[in-house]
Structures are given as structure tokens and as C-alpha cells.
Amino acid sequence: MSTPQDNNMVPVEDAEQQLVAYLDGELSEDERIVVEARLADDYDYRLRLQRLERAWDMLDSLPRVEASDQFVHTTVEMISVAASQELETIQVRQKSRSWRIAAITGAAAVAAAVLGFAWISQSASRQNEELLTELPLIENMDRYQKVDEVEFLERLRSEGLFVSEVDDGV
Amino acid sequence: MSITESTAKRYELQDPDVRLMLEVRDDSAAAFEELMLRYQNRLINLMHHLMGRRDQAEDLAQEVFLRVYRSRKSYKPGSKFSTWLYTIANNVASNARRSMARRKEIQVDGGDDAGMGPANPLDRIAKAASGQMPTRVIDRAEMGEVVRLAMETLNDRQRMAVLLSKFEEMSYADIAVTMGMSVEAIKSLLSRARANLKIALEPYLEQGARPPSE
Structure with missing residues (x-):
């Protein structure tokens, strides 16, 4: 009986692993050469390989089963139930999305109305302010229109003719 | 782990079942049926030998197909189709074993x-x-x-x-x-x-x- 005493030999556990990997075609070229060299020289190693192989082949006698006639039918049924659930979820999600869109649209409309009202009120008050500022001018418009030159008006102002109007205007 | 475009493309070219699954992703019922026919017996046998019961094997195989269907929209080929399918099968079997173990714990004798x-x-x-x-x-x-x-x-x-x-x-x-x-x-x-x-x-x-x- 040969035992792995040589330094070149792998320990028993590794040797078994190498044999299995050899049988499965999972060894590199170099590893395969090492295993085959040992197989050529070592009867026990060969025997272990044969037993592993034989035990592996015996798995072929495991009973094989086939899908029952109803298998495809029941699976398809399960899938259609899943599909309709999926569709339902999508519809619920879409519905809640349209509600969300409606709510956002409503909020946007309210915000626009508030902003519009604020803007209109502000611009109206600005117009009123302008009218108030220009009130002395508006009140004397008829008189001013009778004068052709601005210089003449300037002269009248410097002589203090419009004092009361300016005070009233301010 | 993210799957690169080139990996996905490679598996799509190499593996006809990956191509079928991509059709399933686009909601092809015929492709799903074809995949089911190709793998049903293999899955049932796997589950049968894993769990030891024929009726449970069919239920678990159905569960696997259901999961395939449910995850179709997020499917991106990062391996052979069979590898992806058996990963799902492995998870389904593990879950089933866990629930069986829980049930056995509840049983007084936990008989064989x-x-x-x-x-x-x-x-x-x-x-x-x-x-x-x-x-x-x-x-x-x-x-x-x-x-x-x-x-x-x-x-x-x-x-x-x-x-x-x-x-x-x-x-x-x-x-x-x-x-x-x-x-x-x-x-x-x-x-x-x-x-x-x-x-x-x-x-x-x-x-x-x-x-x-x-």
C-alpha cells in the first residue's frame, strides 16, 4: 500500500480533491500531468480513482421524474394570477399618480391666483401713487397747456407764483 | 455586482436561453413557455433529489418559475441562463428547507x-x-x-x-x-x-x- 510519504506527494485530502477535480476535468494542464503520473505509478491511487468514478456513475440510477401533465397548466395559472396582481398594482399606482397630478395642478392654480392678485394689487397701488404725485400737475393741466414755453413757467416759479401748489403737492 | 454591457452582450450572443429570457423581459409569453418546457424536468428532478419529495419538487419548481417571471423586468445577463436559474432554485430550496426545519421544530417528535x-x-x-x-x-x-x-x-x-x-x-x-x-x-x-x-x-x-x- 502506498502512502503519501514523499514530499512531492500531496496530503491525502488534497490527493482526493485532485482526483475528483481530475475526474471533473477541472485541473490545469500541469496538475493533470502530475495526477496522471501518480496514477501510472500508484495502484492504490488508481483504485481510489476507480471507486470515486464508480460511485459517481451509480448516481445515474437515481430515479428520474417528469413533470406531471398539469404542471405547465398550473404554472401558467400561477403566472397569470401574478400578472393580474402586477397589473392591479400598476393601476393603483397610476390612479394615485393621477390624484397626485390633480392635487399639484390645483395647488399650482391657487398659487397662481394668489400671486396674480398680489401683483395686480401692487401694480394698482403703484398707479395710484403716481397719480397722487402728479396731482398738482393734473389739477393745473389746463393752465399749463395755455403756456407755450417751459422757460416762462420756470420764471413764474422762481418768482414764487406756485408756492401754494408745491406745498399742497408735497 | 453590476453587470457591464459587454458581459451582457457576450452572454446574449453565446446562450440561446439568455436570448429567450430577454424576450421574456419584453413580455413574450411564448418565450417563457419555451424556457419552462426546456427546464421543467431538470428543475423538478433537482428539487426532488434535494428535498426528497415529488409533490414538493413540483411546487418548488413552480416557485422558481414564478420568481423568474417576477424578476424578468430587472433581468440583465451576467451569467449563463442556467446558472441564473439554478441560483434562484438554490435560494428557493434553502427557504423551503428553513421553513421545513421550523415546522419540524414545532412537531413534538420531529419523526423521519x-x-x-x-x-x-x-x-x-x-x-x-x-x-x-x-x-x-x-x-x-x-x-x-x-x-x-x-x-x-x-x-x-x-x-x-x-x-x-x-x-x-x-x-x-x-x-x-x-x-x-x-x-x-x-x-x-x-x-x-x-x-x-x-x-x-x-x-x-x-x-x-x-x-x-x-
């Missing part, structure tokens, strides 16, 4: 499957041979039972790795992806599994009592 006899599979293998002369070449059905019991001596991971390697002819790398382990770990796992099988089936190996051919 339907009074199958001795709890130790090795004893049951001996019993399966019915005390017959060891030199007798047992028939295929008996051998099937002996091998089934030998499979029971393996732990869940070993059994899964053996089934994927033996019946799905998957490489260590693909089994590693499926089971979320390293290639080295799979190498070790399979070698232990095969050593265990060899021990369990030793009497039949000694006598050279090989299963009759098909």
Missing part, C-alpha cells in the same frame, strides 16, 4: 419521513439492501433507493453541488456562482461529497454491483 426506518441513512442503505446477499446484483429500482439514501448522507450544500455537477454538468465556476461560494470552496465541497458517496456506496463498489444499464 413517513416512517422510513432508521434515522441514519447509512443504516437505511443497509436496510434497503434487505439483508440480501451482498454479492447479489441488485436491480435498478433497489439501486436507485440505495443511491437515494447515499445522497441523504450528504449535507444540503454537498447534495446541491453534486446534483449540479452530475446532472447539469456545470463547471466548478458556474456552481460557485450558483451557490455563492468560491471555486476553491466548491472543489473542496465536491471532493468531500464524492468521498462521502464512495463510503456510503462502498459495499456495492466492492462487489462491483453496478446498476444495470438503461
